[in-house]
Amino acid sequence: MTRRTRQAVYRTCWILALSAVAIPFVFPFLWMISSGFKSANEIFGQPNLIPSVWHWENFAEIFRYQPFARQYFNSIYIAIVVTLLVLVFSSLAGYALARIRFAGSALLMLFLLSALMVPEEVTIIPNFFLFKWLGLMDTHVPLIVLPVFGSHGIMATFLMRQYFLALPKEIEEAATMDGLSRFGIWMRIALPMSRPALAAVAIITFLFSWNLFLEPLVFVNSLNLFTLPLALSNFTDPYGLPLWHLQLAATSLAVIPILLVYIIAQRQIIESFAMSGVKG
Amino acid sequence: MTSVTLKDIKKRFGGVDVIRGIDLHVEDGEFTVFVGPSGCGKSTLLRMISGLEDITSGTLAIGEQTMNEVSAAKRGVAMVFQSYALYPHLKVRENMGFGLKVRKLEKAEIARRVNEAAATLKIDDLLDRYPRELSGGQRQRVAIGRAIVGNPDVFLFDEPLSNLDAELRVHMRSELASLHRRLRTTMIYVTHDQIEAMTLADKIVVLNQGRIEQVGTPRELYTRPRNVFVAQFIGSPKMNILPVAGLQASSRFIEHLPEGASCIGMRPEHLTIVDASHGMLKGRLTLSEYTGAGSLLHVSLPDGTVCLVLQNGPSAPKIDDEVGIDISRDDMHYFDAEYRAIRAN
Numbered sequence: 001m002t003r004r005t006r007q008a009v010y011r012t013c014w015i016l017a018l019s020a021v022a023i024p025f026v027f028p029f030l031w032m033i034s035s036g037f038k039s040a041n042e043i044f045g046q047p048n049l050i051p052s053v054w055h056w057e058n059f060a061e062i063f064r065y066q067p068f069a070r071q072y073f074n075s076i077y078i079a080i081v082v083t084l085l086v087l088v089f090s091s092l093a094g095y096a097l098a099r100i101r102f103a104g105s106a107l108l109m110l111f112l113l114s115a116l117m118v119p120e121e122v123t124i125i126p127n128f129f130l131f132k133w134l135g136l137m138d139t140h141v142p143l144i145v146l147p148v149f150g151s152h153g154i155m156a157t158f159l160m161r162q163y164f165l166a167l168p169k170e171i172e173e174a175a176t177m178d179g180l181s182r183f184g185i186w187m188r189i190a191l192p193m194s195r196p197a198l199a200a201v202a203i204i205t206f207l208f209s210w211n212l213f214l215e216p217l218v219f220v221n222s223l224n225l226f227t228l229p230l231a232l233s234n235f236t237d238p239y240g241l242p243l244w245h246l247q248l249a250a251t252s253l254a255v256i257p258i259l260l261v262y263i264i265a266q267r268q269i270i271e272s273f274a275m276s277g278v279k280g
Numbered sequence: 281m282t283s284v285t286l287k288d289i290k291k292r293f294g295g296v297d298v299i300r301g302i303d304l305h306v307e308d309g310e311f312t313v314f315v316g317p318s319g320c321g322k323s324t325l326l327r328m329i330s331g332l333e334d335i336t337s338g339t340l341a342i343g344e345q346t347m348n349e350v351s352a353a354k355r356g357v358a359m360v361f362q363s364y365a366l367y368p369h370l371k372v373r374e375n376m377g378f379g380l381k382v383r384k385l386e387k388a389e390i391a392r393r394v395n396e397a398a399a400t401l402k403i404d405d406l407l408d409r410y411p412r413e414l415s416g417g418q419r420q421r422v423a424i425g426r427a428i429v430g431n432p433d434v435f436l437f438d439e440p441l442s443n444l445d446a447e448l449r450v451h452m453r454s455e456l457a458s459l460h461r462r463l464r465t466t467m468i469y470v471t472h473d474q475i476e477a478m479t480l481a482d483k484i485v486v487l488n489q490g491r492i493e494q495v496g497t498p499r500e501l502y503t504r505p506r507n508v509f510v511a512q513f514i515g516s517p518k519m520n521i522l523p524v525a526g527l528q529a530s531s532r533f534i535e536h537l538p539e540g541a542s543c544i545g546m547r548p549e550h551l552t553i554v555d556a557s558h559g560m561l562k563g564r565l566t567l568s569e570y571t572g573a574g575s576l577l578h579v580s581l582p583d584g585t586v587c588l589v590l591q592n593g594p595s596a597p598k599i600d601d602e603v604g605i606d607i608s609r610d611d612m613h614y615f616d617a618e619y620r621a622i623r624a625n
Contacts, residue, residue, distance in 0.1 A: 173332050174365040174426075178379035179353035192369040 036249030043244050058249040062235075065246060066223050068253075071231040076257065078143050078227060079209040085148045086156050086205045087198060094160025095186050099172070109161065112154045120151065120214060128218055142219040143212065143227065152208050156201045163197035164190060199268045203261065210258060228254045282343040282356065282433035282466055283308050284329060289338035291324055291490075298324050300490040301338070306483070309464045311457075315477040316487035316513070322470045323438055325487070329468065330359050330436050342434060353382075355434075358427035362439040364419045366411040366426070372398075373407040376426045390429075397428040400462070417448045424459070437469040441476065453479060474514055478502070486510050508619035511545050517576060517588050519613070520546045526583045533560040538614050538622050545613030548590040552606050553577065553597060559604020563587060568596050579603060 001009075035043050036058055038051040062068045097109050131142045147153065167190060175189045191198070213229040220226060226234065232254060235246040284306040291299035299321045306312045314322040327333035329340060331352030340347045347355050358379075366375050376397060377390040385393075398404045401421045411419055420440060427435055437456075441449045457480055460467055471477055477484050478498040486493040486501065486509070494506040498514075505511035505519075512518045522544045524537065537544075556562055566586070567578035574592040581587055589605060597603050614622040 168363060168365065170361045170363050170365040171367060174359070174361060174367075175378075176332065177330065177352050177357075177359050179382040184382070189367060193367075195369075 032248050033252045035245065036252040038245055040243065040245045043248070055245065058245050059253070062246055062250045062253070065243075066226075066231060066234060068231060068250065070224055071226045071228060072253070074140065074225065075210060075228040075254075078140055079206050082144055082147045082209040083202050083205045085144065086153055087202055089148060090153060090156035090160045090201055091191060091194070091198065092186070093157045094162075095164050095190055097157070097161045098164035099190075100182070109158070113158060115154055116151050118151070123150070124214060124218055131219060137219060138221045138225060140220075140225060143209075143215050146215055147205070147209055147212065152205065156205060159201055160194070160197055163194050167193055196268070199265070203265060203268060206261065207258065284434060284466060284468065285339075285341040286325075286329075287339040287341075289325070289328065289340060290336045291321070291328060291333065292336045298490050299328070299336075302490075302492055304485060304492065304495065306466060306468060309466055311460050311467045311469065311480055311482045312485060313469045313471060313477040313481035313483070314485050314487055315471055315474055316493075318472060320487040321490040322472075322487050326359075326436050326438055326468060326470045329434075330357055331355050332359075353379075356432055357434045357436055358430050358432035359436040359438065360420075360423045360427050360440045362442050364411070364423040364443075366419060366422055368411055370410075371407070372403065372409055372411070372414070372422050372425075375411065375422060376407075376429050379426065379430050393429045393431075394425075397425040400428065400459075401425050416444050417452060420444065420452060421455075424456075428463075433466065435465055435467040437467065439471055440469075441471075442473075449476075456480060474516065478514070484514075486513060488513075504621070505545075505613065506621055508543065508545070508615050511613055511615075511621070515547055515549075517548045517590065520548060520551075520587045521615070522546070522581070522585055522587065528562070528582045536609060540616045541614040541622055542617040543615040543619065545615060546587070546607050547611065548576065548588040550607055550611035551587070551589040553579075553589055553591055554604040554606045556602040556604045559606045561587065561605040563603060563605065565597050565599055565601050565603050568599060570596075577603075579605060 030049055031047065034049045034051055037054050037056065039053065039055055042052060097105055127142065127146065131137055136142060171193070172185050172189060175185045180188060211229060212227065213233075216227045216230040220230065223234075232247055232250055235243045235250060237243055284304075286302050286304045289299055289302040290297065302325060314325060316322050324333060328335050329342075331347070331350065335348050342355055342357065366372075367378065370378065373394055376394045380390045380393060394407070395404070398407055401424060403418065403421050403425060406414060406418055406422065411422065414422065420443075423440070440456075441452050444452060453476060456469075460480075469476075469480060481498055483495060484498055484501050485495050488509055493513075494501060494510045496504075501510060501514045505514060508521055512521065524542055524544060527534075527544070553559075561579075561581060563579040563581045565577055566580045569576040569578075571590075574590060574594075575596040577589040577591055577596060579587045579589055587605060616622055
């Protein structure tokens, strides 16, 4: 066997092995998409990937069943607003904690990080009463405010702080000599130099907001204000049982933005998870 | 062109005195080098002049104006950092013009000054590159260019050549010297490399533990060091300091010692190896380091002290040979018990 043939065999074996490992991960996803085109009865028949009859009308039905387009828009705009706000606040706070010397800054960071230890389920009740008292129930405000200033915002601040700490101080001193103020250094030097960290925070935040379920469930009642995770769970019959064909068709549509983000920014996503130490 | 005057400048970090009262005057257009071992406070002093570090007490004046409370950008100084400190997200052209843009100069004026500085430093063809696309020497040139475009009254250099390889360092050193000749602007330069200090400076300030040990021209510091610290810091290899007590030397050597001399200083390059029966000092050769142009000989004296001798030429005595060491009286330095220089009659 020549060296070239040996390499080809080796390569083929690798591809086959990896494909075998990928099946458990890819099959449910493909099954979800194909089931979106099946009737409710066929879904629980043979677990075949190709529908016997293609039910394209499932996708039209989604939009008739509830204001799905509006809910889709809600998820998109909330995720974008949350991402932008988290980027602004986490980079400002992270920069201040990394670079401005003030009494108790390390203690403050420790205090903030300790908030990460408190599970969301514990704080949801006080938050519920707070937003009720503020008259913000059944609005999108809690869905924006909580990720920005809650544990996710703290995590983002921590990530940004760590990144800013690693930036060379001399560059900022050169900017000081050039006449920039502290705010100018943050905006014109530190931020452009932190693009990888900002990209990581943006991706993680977008995914976090997109997948948020508990908060919409607690704070939102009107169908028009639902976000996608809540809307998906709402495809039920009058007895409360899931309408699987509609739910899976809707889920197939719901993953499109995330899929697009993954395809466009694969490298940054992997880096961002490596950087944040969280799972995807 | 502007002078820089420091009056009783002090700096304290927490409970530690880093700069312990510096008085210094840097003349218009002078190239002054701060030199000293690591931790002596030379960079801190430079940063205090730049405005990057607050002054705990004392007065700093640039020209006629007191600068203690003036912000770094308004002192009329430009600084070149050891790590170049170029903005990685900006091209060379934008890096050089950044300060002018912050000062809201017109675009045409910025372009004119950047092009002029680039031509001076021969980096015209690098203007549209990012710093990551440049070599160390090119980056250093850009950093100097960024300083030049602002037409500062004073240039500050914080060990700007430390990150370059030996060959490039020598080349950039000569470029800096010619830049100073061309601009005739006041320059203050920090280095721990005494060769850099000797070759570049009009005036050297030797610092140690936050204090000035001596200020003078390179020649003054080499020929008339004020104390043992300066004597040993300036010159390479460093000066041999031999305690007079216990020294077994020829009568010719001992009888000319000035009163109060407790140590004798002899530069290795001023010593010559002679026959054991003729030298002022006698010893045994323990090590010979070949340097190309000659050899650095380690001679062990009877009291155990090792005396370094820099011998030119290819020949050198053999290890364990008994040798004599000779020196001209004019090349000898004398120090008292407190390591201060004593001038011979």
